[in-house]
Amino acid sequence: MDSVRENGAKLDKLEHAFEAVAAYFSVLSEPTRLRIMHAICEEEKTVSQIVEELGATQTNISRHLNMMHRSGVLARRKQGNQVYYRAADAAMVEICRDVCGHIAAQMDEKKPLRGDLLRLMPKSRGKKRTV
Amino acid sequence: MDSVRENGAKLDKLEHAFEAVAAYFSVLSEPTRLRIMHAICEEEKTVSQIVEELGATQTNISRHLNMMHRSGVLARRKQGNQVYYRAADAAMVEICRDVCGHIAAQMDEKKPLRGDLLRLMPKSRGKKRTV
DNA sequence: TGATAATATGCGCAAACGGTCATGGATTCA
DNA sequence: TGAATCCATGACCGTTTGCGCATATTATCA
Numbered sequence: 001m002d003s004v005r006e007n008g009a010k011l012d013k014l015e016h017a018f019e020a021v022a023a024y025f026s027v028l029s030e031p032t033r034l035r036i037m038h039a040i041c042e043e044e045k046t047v048s049q050i051v052e053e054l055g056a057t058q059t060n061i062s063r064h065l066n067m068m069h070r071s072g073v074l075a076r077r078k079q080g081n082q083v084y085y086r087a088a089d090a091a092m093v094e095i096c097r098d099v100c101g102h103i104a105a106q107m108d109e110k111k112p113l114r115g116d117l118l119r120l121m122p123k124s125r126g127k128k129r130t131v
Numbered sequence: 132m133d134s135v136r137e138n139g140a141k142l143d144k145l146e147h148a149f150e151a152v153a154a155y156f157s158v159l160s161e162p163t164r165l166r167i168m169h170a171i172c173e174e175e176k177t178v179s180q181i182v183e184e185l186g187a188t189q190t191n192i193s194r195h196l197n198m199m200h201r202s203g204v205l206a207r208r209k210q211g212n213q214v215y216y217r218a219a220d221a222a223m224v225e226i227c228r229d230v231c232g233h234i235a236a237q238m239d240e241k242k243p244l245r246g247d248l249l250r251l252m253p254k255s256r257g258k259k260r261t262v
Numbered sequence: 263t264g265a266t267a268a269t270a271t272g273c274g275c276a277a278a279c280g281g282t283c284a285t286g287g288a289t290t291c292a
Numbered sequence: 293t294g295a296a297t298c299c300a301t302g303a304c305c306g307t308t309t310g311c312g313c314a315t316a317t318t319a320t321c322a
Contacts, residue, residue, distance in 0.1 A: 015162070016238075017231070017234060017235060017238060018162040018165045018166055018169075019162050020234050020238060021159070021162075021165055021227075021230055021231055021234050022159070022160050022161055022162045022164075022165055023160075024230055024233075024234055025156045025157075025159040025160040025230065026156075026160040028152075028153070028156040028160075029153050029154075029156040029157040029159075029160040030153055030309090030310080031146075031149040031150050031152075031153045032310085033153075034149045034152055034153055035149055038149075046268085046269095047268070047269060047270095048267095048268065048269085057311080057312070057313095058268085058269075058270095059269095059270085059271085059311080059312065059313080059314095060310075060311060060312075062268095062269060062270055062271085063270085063271085063310080063311085064310090065269095066269095066270075066271090078269095078318095078319095080268090080319065080320070081267065081268050081269085081318080081319050081320060082267095082268055082269080082319095083268080083269065083270095091229070091230075091233045095226060095229060095230060096152075098222070098226060099152055099155055099156065099222075099226060100148070100152055102155075102222045103148060103151050103152050103155055104148060107147075107148060107151060161279090161280080163280085177298085177299095178298070178299060178300095179297090179298065179299085187281095188281080188282070188283095189298085189299070189300095190281080190282065190283080190284095190299095190300085190301085191280075191281060191282080193299060193300055193301085194280080194281085194300085194301085195280090196299095196300095197300075197301090209299095211289065211290070211298095212288080212289050212290060212297060212298050212299085213289095213297090213298060213299080214298080214299065214300095
């Protein structure tokens with residue numbers, strides 16, 4: 001019982017789990033990806049819609065969207081020429097909302113955007129808000 | 132109402148907020164930092180305790196601890212020779228626990244460590260668990 | 263079929279990041 | 293005071309990451 005070096009097998013699993021969790025958080029650790037979440041958490045949108053809304057380049061948005069899709073947090077649907085993306089991981093959207101509330105609260109001890117940040121979630125199914 | 136370019140002032144705030152939220156998630160987007168959270172979320176520990184428990188180098192742990200402290204998620208207390216670190220952001224610990232549960236659930240559709248991951252939080256004040 | 267629009271991707275680049283080694287600063291103890 | 297312990301930090305390095313440019317791919321439309 002000296003340290004972390006004993007029931008090896010299980011520990012490897014735990015290690016692997018930490019990497020998975022880190023990867024999960026990585027998705028949300030980038031402003032552009034957060035803006036994307038913010039843009040499509042309520043309704044699916046096409047790549048070009050998102051590009052226009054965020055004022056970013058198509059290449060960049062496409063990369064982020066693909067990354068998020070591979071990570072399983074976005075789903076996509078192709079319709080003719082265009083591809084619609086939407087949030088596929090309700091838990092992530094909720095976590096986003098929680099953290100946004102948390103940050104907004106500790107950012108505004110002066111009142112502003114909090115509402116906007118919280119908007120990250122559609123009809124907020126009233127709940128937690130540890131804020 | 133063409134795009135994102137209208138009520139500018141507020142928008143800048145929102146932009147800044149996205150960066151803050153991304154920074155917040157960045158803290159959790161690294162396996163070693165997650166292991167640190169896992170190690171001290173229940174009780175404060177000294178740097179050397181953490182180093183030994185994680186089997187990492189003192190330099191590396193120290194850097195992460197300082198980073199997490201500057202980010203406001205850890206608090207520290209110096210006592211004599213040593214420095215005790217502890218979780219200072221209850222919301223973050225809770226988010227960790229939520230995500231760990233989420234990931235554990237979608238990792239084990241085969242049953243293992245889930246319990247260990249959830250242990251991330253001490254006496255889990257029964258709640259959500261959207262899992 | 264050829265032109266055009268929507269999206270994805272290979273390549274290269276600069277910056278950020280995680281890590282190590284060596285060292286410095288502070289505190290305890292003999 | 294000097295040795296030893298604990299922690300932080302500067303310098304450096306390889307890898308990853310976010311980005312843009314150009315190009316490929318796919319689908320619509322004339």
